[in-house]
Amino acid sequence: MPTRQTTERRPKEENHTMPEALMPDLSPLAAGDLLTEDQLPFAAPHPEGDALKIEPEAPIKTWFGVGGKARQFAHVRSLAQLRNALRMEPALRVLGDGANLLVDDSGVRGLVVKLADPLSSCTIDDDGQLRKRTRDSKWTHDGKRLVYVGAGAHLFKVMNQTVAAGLGGLEVLAGIPACVGGAIVMNAGGAFGQIADVVRTVYALRREDPSTLIALPRERIAFGYRSSGLGHLVIVGAELALTPGDAGALKARMKEINDYKLTTQPMRANSAGCCFKNPVLLAPLAGVGEAGQRVSAGKLIDLAGLKGTRLGTAVVSDLHGNFLLCDDPEHGSASDIIALIELVREKVQERFGVRLENEVVVWKG
Ligand SMILES: Cc1cc2nc3c(=O)[nH]c(=O)nc-3n(C[C@H](O)[C@H](O)[C@H](O)COP(=O)(O)OP(=O)(O)OC[C@H]3O[C@@H](n4cnc5c(N)ncnc54)[C@H](O)[C@@H]3O)c2cc1C
Numbered sequence: 001m002p003t004r005q006t007t008e009r010r011p012k013e014e015n016h017t018m019p020e021a022l023m024p025d026l027s028p029l030a031a032g033d034l035l036t037e038d039q040l041p042f043a044a045p046h047p048e049g050d051a052l053k054i055e056p057e058a059p060i061k062t063w064f065g066v067g068g069k070a071r072q073f074a075h076v077r078s079l080a081q082l083r084n085a086l087r088m089e090p091a092l093r094v095l096g097d098g099a100n101l102l103v104d105d106s107g108v109r110g111l112v113v114k115l116a117d118p119l120s121s122c123t124i125d126d127d128g129q130l131r132k133r134t135r136d137s138k139w140t141h142d143g144k145r146l147v148y149v150g151a152g153a154h155l156f157k158v159m160n161q162t163v164a165a166g167l168g169g170l171e172v173l174a175g176i177p178a179c180v181g182g183a184i185v186m187n188a189g190g191a192f193g194q195i196a197d198v199v200r201t202v203y204a205l206r207r208e209d210p211s212t213l214i215a216l217p218r219e220r221i222a223f224g225y226r227s228s229g230l231g232h233l234v235i236v237g238a239e240l241a242l243t244p245g246d247a248g249a250l251k252a253r254m255k256e257i258n259d260y261k262l263t264t265q266p267m268r269a270n271s272a273g274c275c276f277k278n279p280v281l282l283a284p285l286a287g288v289g290e291a292g293q294r295v296s297a298g299k300l301i302d303l304a305g306l307k308g309t310r311l312g313t314a315v316v317s318d319l320h321g322n323f324l325l326c327d328d329p330e331h332g333s334a335s336d337i338i339a340l341i342e343l344v345r346e347k348v349q350e351r352f353g354v355r356l357e358n359e360v361v362v363w364k365g
Pocket of ligand 1: 063093094095096097098099100101115151152175176177178179180181182183184185186187188189190226230231233234235236266267268271272273274361
């Protein structure tokens with residue numbers, strides 16, 4: 001009989017507040033060191049002005065393909081529009097690509113925003129001109145090329161654009177659906193690398209006082225396994241430092257990783273990728289790992305005999321135990337998935353004494 005493990009219980013829903021001690025040091029943009037707000041390409045004003053166009057009762061598009069609506073929804077196209085939205089509702093929710101998100105069937109009461117162009121733009125500082133405007137001595141960092149991306153940019157587009165330009169660093173994230181903001185908040189990655197490896201500066205607004213654009217250098221961000229400590233902020237963009245390389249070789253690597261994932265994960269199914277974080281064992285578990293080791297949640301789910309388990313339209317993938325899928329979104333519901341998450345958690349705890357924590361974010365209320 002394996003030793004019982006306990007892991008910390010985490011609230012199922014998102015929490016925007018953070019203990020004071022964990023708050024990163026937030027520096028307002030410092031002229032002469034970093035680009036100022038009017039120099040950042042993704043922070044350009046929008047020709048339609050600063051007013052928000054709010055849609056009532058709008059669907060929230062997620063990869064699961066199920067779940068309720070947002071009472072209010074807005075595409076936010078400039079920092080000024082985002083500031084207006086935050087002043088209206090500091091606790092608003094930000095939707096990225098919806099690839100790690102499950103929305104309760106009853107939907108969410110407040111405002112949901114999605115960042116759109118130019119907050120979804122990607123600008124490669126080709127000749128160092130952007131950087132030179134503020135610091136003309138040096139525009140690369142350790143021989144790297146700087147790229148300015150809006151948080152609403154789709155990761156795969158930024159990856160394709162930078163790889164085509166012969167810049168390496170993002171190709172290791174092939175196959176991960178995300179917007180740049182969502183990828184940074186979750187520190188998206190896996191066996192091949194993580195986004196934290198290429199982030200040089202994150203630009204964000206505080207919810208309670210959005211007037212100042214803040215810049216967080218990489219060293220001040222507590223990136224960890226699938227975490228960044230930044231979820232309480234609204235990320236608006238980032239400066240990435242990429243490594244010049246051969247475009248053909250980078251493209252081939254991207255394809256190789258993508259092909260590997262297609263054979264080991266149900267990449268085209270309706271899911272949120274891995275539903276649970278890989279847990280750290282508190283005691284050795286025969287055939288699984290040693291105490292202190294982070295082990296695969298998918299393996300535990302598989303060993304517990306849960307692959308293929310179904311509740312309504314929600315099913316544990318046969319290919320990868322940590323992928324919980326909705327195989328009929330038209331008739332499916334978030335409640336089927338929530339029930340399956342709880343069932344899997346219970347069974348794994350019963351069998352191994354390990355409590356699995358959600359990686360998927362659940363929006364409710
Ligand atoms: C098929 C598939 C494969 C996957 N494979 C992987 C993998 O290999 N590795 C991995 O790490 N993940 C993987 N995932 C999960 C998902 O791709 C990542 O978690 C990704 O980072 C989610 O980004 P998103 O933009 O979709 O965020 P969303 O799902 O839209 O949001 C997730 C959270 O981020 C917050 N957020 C989003 N944007 C911002 C912002 N600008 N500012 C503040 N908060 C924000 C949201 O409010 C929410 O709390 C996979 C998912 C799928 C569907």
